[in-house]
Amino acid sequence: MQRASARLGFRPDPVAREARRAPVGQGFRRDAGWWALILPAVLLMTVFYLAPMVQVLAISLTEPQPGLGNYERLFTSESVQRVIGTTLRICVTTTVVALLLGYVLAYKITLSTPGVRRWWVLAVLVPLWISVLVRAFAWVTLLRRQGLVNETLMAGGLITEPLPLVWNEFGIVIGMVHYMVPYAVLPMLASMGEIDPRLLSAARGLGASRLTVFRRVFLPLSRPGLIAAGVLVFIFSLGFYVTPAILGGGKTLMVAEWIKLQILDLLRWGLGAMMATMLVVAILITLAIFSRMVDLRRIFGAGGTA
Amino acid sequence: MGGAHRPGPFATGLAWAVALYLLLPISIIIPVSLTDQRFLSLPVEALSLRHYGTVVSSPEWLDAIWQSFWIAVASTLLAVVAGTLCAIGCWRISRRSTDLVRALMLLPLIIPSIVYAVGLYRYFAKLDLLDRFLGVTLAHGVTGIPYVVITVSTALAAFDPRLEQAARSMGAGLAQTLRWVILPRIMPGIVSGAIFAFIHSWDELVIVLFIASRDVFTLPRRIWNGINENLDPAMAAVAVLLVIFTVLLLLLDQLLRKRRP
Numbered sequence: 001m002q003r004a005s006a007r008l009g010f011r012p013d014p015v016a017r018e019a020r021r022a023p024v025g026q027g028f029r030r031d032a033g034w035w036a037l038i039l040p041a042v043l044l045m046t047v048f049y050l051a052p053m054v055q056v057l058a059i060s061l062t063e064p065q066p067g068l069g070n071y072e073r074l075f076t077s078e079s080v081q082r083v084i085g086t087t088l089r090i091c092v093t094t095t096v097v098a099l100l101l102g103y104v105l106a107y108k109i110t111l112s113t114p115g116v117r118r119w120w121v122l123a124v125l126v127p128l129w130i131s132v133l134v135r136a137f138a139w140v141t142l143l144r145r146q147g148l149v150n151e152t153l154m155a156g157g158l159i160t161e162p163l164p165l166v167w168n169e170f171g172i173v174i175g176m177v178h179y180m181v182p183y184a185v186l187p188m189l190a191s192m193g194e195i196d197p198r199l200l201s202a203a204r205g206l207g208a209s210r211l212t213v214f215r216r217v218f219l220p221l222s223r224p225g226l227i228a229a230g231v232l233v234f235i236f237s238l239g240f241y242v243t244p245a246i247l248g249g250g251k252t253l254m255v256a257e258w259i260k261l262q263i264l265d266l267l268r269w270g271l272g273a274m275m276a277t278m279l280v281v282a283i284l285i286t287l288a289i290f291s292r293m294v295d296l297r298r299i300f301g302a303g304g305t306a
Numbered sequence: 307m308g309g310a311h312r313p314g315p316f317a318t319g320l321a322w323a324v325a326l327y328l329l330l331p332i333s334i335i336i337p338v339s340l341t342d343q344r345f346l347s348l349p350v351e352a353l354s355l356r357h358y359g360t361v362v363s364s365p366e367w368l369d370a371i372w373q374s375f376w377i378a379v380a381s382t383l384l385a386v387v388a389g390t391l392c393a394i395g396c397w398r399i400s401r402r403s404t405d406l407v408r409a410l411m412l413l414p415l416i417i418p419s420i421v422y423a424v425g426l427y428r429y430f431a432k433l434d435l436l437d438r439f440l441g442v443t444l445a446h447g448v449t450g451i452p453y454v455v456i457t458v459s460t461a462l463a464a465f466d467p468r469l470e471q472a473a474r475s476m477g478a479g480l481a482q483t484l485r486w487v488i489l490p491r492i493m494p495g496i497v498s499g500a501i502f503a504f505i506h507s508w509d510e511l512v513i514v515l516f517i518a519s520r521d522v523f524t525l526p527r528r529i530w531n532g533i534n535e536n537l538d539p540a541m542a543a544v545a546v547l548l549v550i551f552t553v554l555l556l557l558l559d560q561l562l563r564k565r566r567p
Contacts, residue, residue: 040392048445048448052429111313131552134549241511242511
């Protein structure tokens, strides 16, 4: 529609993208200055980001010897398959739980009055920006054998032996969900904010119960946000290093820590690089599948081209 | 009036439970940092600041804090300059090709830093940038660009492009237009981006684990070693200081947002 109106030579919206362009005929030369502004970032990104990434792919195909030998391990090595299985299991669990918890928060925030809303948003933003190391450290303090939870339960006589709360999958999931909930809330908030509150009031006014309003009106309308949040949490979980490494205690390995182990400790560069490449492939495939269903640009907040 | 649909008691109760799950575990480090014991525990007899004393008087912690700070400052500068100019260029040109550029700039957010770190390790070995201030700054700066591009692009979306056209048609050059027309208007977005890029570098661990070892030893690296080796209450003190610092930066950001037109 926008393109059509531009061809007709009138601009329905002054902020529309067409208006930003240099007038026809003064084309590229006039834009050259603006292209020069983009140049430093593109150069930096190419030399110090893309080039190292290409290196990963190259290593996976050439070491220890050229060929697809490392990729063959995906089908033959039991330890490779085990780490992929563990990673997928933990990521799916984390995504489901983080979506449930995040949904509750986003629902509450969306329907609150603006004054209340600010505080709840802060409760989501503060954990989001607190160092992941600090949060993992807090969980270790709470959950380890002599941790505060076990000590309290033992002092209260509820248990006689400390519960194994950390350095296993349970600990990883608790810590990861804690990290991911804010990431789940943000896209859901954006999407729920677009739900017309009058629809909800109208449904109520027509005699629907709270539950019915939620199930028949709110939930279906919030679906795009739910999917966006799910994609975001899942791809962030796949390559997550810090929390699983600390709360897994080296016993439960997820992909990121496994890669680090292969490369820094075992010096198996080819195998580690192969897994790193597969990690990126898995993420890009996930994005490609869901980019049809949700506006990915909105997930990553790449505003600008509204 | 009861007109608007508000969350019911059940939803509110659940939301409180989730909020407590998010906030309580983090706040537990405050009493732990004030313990009078030698090991990680709640205070038994009295509150004590001795562990803060340990941190403040430890050359290792101070050195790590100092290194992290300077790396974060330098990489933020890099990210802000490159990211802001890029966002402005993309906004002004606004074609399919610049959409691609913008997508490229967002890659570091999507691709796990472990993958980048693996590639960077080899790459920097060839360039002799391992374990160097410059190397870590470049890595943090490049991965900080997305934060700046996002916040500046958002600020630009609210900027009337006719102002820029007016300036140009009255004879302002590109530099003048940037300096006097565009930059002042999007300053809050730039500052937001700078804050996030700073926090990003300040907290970054995975890349540092690969490309730094002895000479460059940042705060996250020191905390990482602390968690893996000896869990002493000084760690809790450092954690509390970090939380306070982050919250202050966030408050600054909120304050700037409120002043935004």
